[in-house]
Amino acid sequence: MKWSNVSLIYCRELRDQLRDRRTLFTVLILPLLLYPLMGISLLQVSQFMREYPTRIWLIGADQLPDSPALLIDQKINPALLDLRTRELLHIETSEDDDSRFRGLIEPFAERPPKAVSEMIERLVRNDMQQRNVDLAVIVPHARDASGAGQANARFQDRILLFRNSASDKSNIAADRFKAALGKWQAEITGSMLRAHQLDPQLLAPVSVIETDVASRKNRSAALWSKVLPLIIVVWCLTGAFYPAVDLCAGEKERGTFETLLSSPARRDEIAIGKLLTVMSFSIITSLLNLISMAFTGFLVASRLGAGMAPAMGIGVPPLACFGWLLLALLPISALFSAVAMAAASFARSSKEGQYYLVPLMMISLPLMMLPMLPAAKLDLGTSLIPVSGLMLMLRGLIEGNYQECIPFAGPVCAVTLIGCWLAVRWVVRQFNSEAVLFRSSERFGIATWAKHVMRERDDLPSIGHALLCGIVILVLKFFVGAMIAAPASWAEFSKQTMIVLIATVGTPAVLMAIVLTRNPLKSLKLQKVRLSWIAAALLLAFCLHPLFTWITSIVLQLYPPTTDMAVTQQLLDTILSGSPGVWAIIVVIAIAPAILEELAFRGFILSGMQSIRSNFKAIILTSILFGVAHAVFQQSIVTFFVGCVLGFIAVRTGSIFPCIAYHAVHNSVFAFITCNGPSLLDGPFGWLFSCNDGTYVAYRFWPSVMLTSLGGMLLLWIWEQSSRRSTTPLASQPHTGREETFTFWTKRTLFP
């Protein structure tokens, strides 16, 4: 790569973008205007956020006892409410109304009949509207406090509140008044207890004293640590997208792209030059947003006054946080710029390019929102999630928790750099693809498309067919899974499992093989195969089982199962215990998924993926889809690795039959271990297992190593045998589908 060309292209694009008013507005002007405008709005709104007085219409105030007093001089007793709130409660009384309402209510010891209640409600509602009050309170006649030990003690046994739940002011008034009533009730209870020579403290034997030990600086950092990384990430993406659309789709539209492509600059030089420009705008947008927001934040905080700003969590962010943010800006902008460019390069026009922003945001949003969750914390598991890991690390660094962050700096940096590298590679690849750069604008119609599909049918599926099959399976699984209720018995469980497998996995794959290809049997890899390979696959599943159990335990350490998952697992254990026998479990959770999932994944999908002429990539892509098809995240990771082994077998043997054998045995072993538990130690396989706490069965170390080594040798044997079958390397053979492609019940792999 000639860096002088990259530099030339970078300088040209930068100058070009700086002369584009639309980009300048979005990237530079908008951030400078947005936050001050938001600040002005906040200040305006803050006037309305002030606490307004509320009016209460109190009927029967004369019935309230003198001690403890609820009202003193037409106001709430200062002992019951803080002074500020007390001032906000305006109480109105009217003797004329007292008899009118009390007369309606007092004949009924409890709640009046429905008809009377409705009448009272109507009357009160009308009066509230006329008097313009927020809350109406009716105090019926006081009754003698029988048993209180005080001859002259009279207390209310009920007070009726009428509020308008559709009015916020009415709700606030009710809350304020109820706070006073709560304390007043406690006072009454106290005096009653005292009358009975009992200590009022009996009601609250333990007093709770709460103190916030966080310094003001830390409180402020806690807020900024959540807000600032999000601002940086969101604006990095937004700032990258508009220049990316203009530099890729815009250039195509204006016709200048072809000029550049015929110049001596190579495609990768053009891609990198443009990428650096997009990155620059992404960084500038983020920084300007950050600066503008910080500046506006300080001004708003100072205008709001000393009391209100800390209450709202606004304070001066720690200075060091800006250093961390700047450091993180580079990889985040590189990642988002590359992703935005790759997406924008696919578009034929600026308008089409802008349509891609929303899906890109929707895909990125979960990664951005994950660190905002209260339970999210930086650990090995989260540090391996792109964007989220970096945001959590930034959060920790801004809060000053260096000790907690440093151990995960390595994984976070590695994941971020790998993400950047992959995204940049994607961009360069897009720029090298004629199909992307010169995509023609064809009108899409279902009939045209169907004709095209039938006309272009090949013996084997294409990568597009494979991806479509994968997406159809995922979508069907989601909807069918959401529609069916959790099984309560073995019969329900087995029926549901079979229906789900057939409807969402097997049927789409088989139908697509029939409709979209000329040779369905070959597409599904239903090819004859040597019995020795099936036997090897059966043995291989036994041998590699300890390895996958080990991988499962690592995954569960990295991403511990949630309580819901543990409950689901318990439920599943209960259901399985109700099965007619181990054979039934094996049929439902081993053999059925083995056949149906293998047809779909190692059959149709892997066959399609192999059209990219790289068996390695085909196996990885198929295994990713296979992993994602298993809903539980931890399960997906383990499934991915199992998928790789199954993919290897399918590619080397060219048939799914050995894969079905492997898959069925793999799931059966898990079922067998789960069903038998510690009793395995007394059986013929006792040498293979240990039991630490009497319930949890695990593989012994050395036997596991031995079995895994044997598994490795079996894989080599399959490799060697299949290489003999063909003298030419499989990846270089034309895409005939000879060399391919299986599923399994992996819930058991997670919670053995």
Add this chain to the structure above:
Amino acid sequence: MIHVSQLKKTYSDLQQGEFVALNGISFDAMPGQIYGLLGPNGAGKTTALRILSTVLKPTSGTATINGYDVVKEPAQVRHQIGFVSTNTAIYDRMTAWEIIRFFGLLYGMPAEELQIRMEVIFERFQMNNIRHILGSAMSTGMKQKVSIARAIIHDPPVLIFDEATSGLDILVSREVLKTIERLKEQGKCILFSSHIMSEVHRLCDQVAILNRGELLAEGTIHELSNRYKQSDLEELFFNLIASHNEDREPVNTLV
């Protein structure tokens, strides 16, 4: 100078499935010669020229420019050619001077040499008055002048003009054609595609008639007139295309 042999290019198209844009065409063009590619819309002219300018890769066949293979040595090929087409617009947010300087630097020209060359070209093309005008403010004629200046800044031995006069008014077209003639006089090998017969008649030493990706006829205009007993190039062109189309399904021009 330009050697094209059995050049083939296929695209996958939703409407037509596998679509053959070029079906094994072959021709040669020499220095000091204007070689015309004549054909209706969709004949494969632009595809052929895009392959020769290394923008597209052929499905099969070979093409060399000044001895460099367009697939194996694309970087060297790009230094040998200047490419102007109706699709090759100029940057709206750059001045004429900036555009030509940018491409000159991309071609690896030393700054001083580039400066002198630019002064010469701006003088020769009478572009000094638009030196500091942004592309968005230029007229179509000005833009085409800048495009040609951009294509010849590095003094390439081969120039490719793809419908370079399409959409231009008569005055500008005339000026463009004069420029092409001057370039021919300088010994450049020029590949010129058009569907305007008068231009082809006036400029081209050799002509190749393309239709539906196939080369129907090739030779000098005189040779073609003698071969097909038709003195009028337009009539000759029409008859050739019509008889070729008759052998095939009607072209669905409306998509």
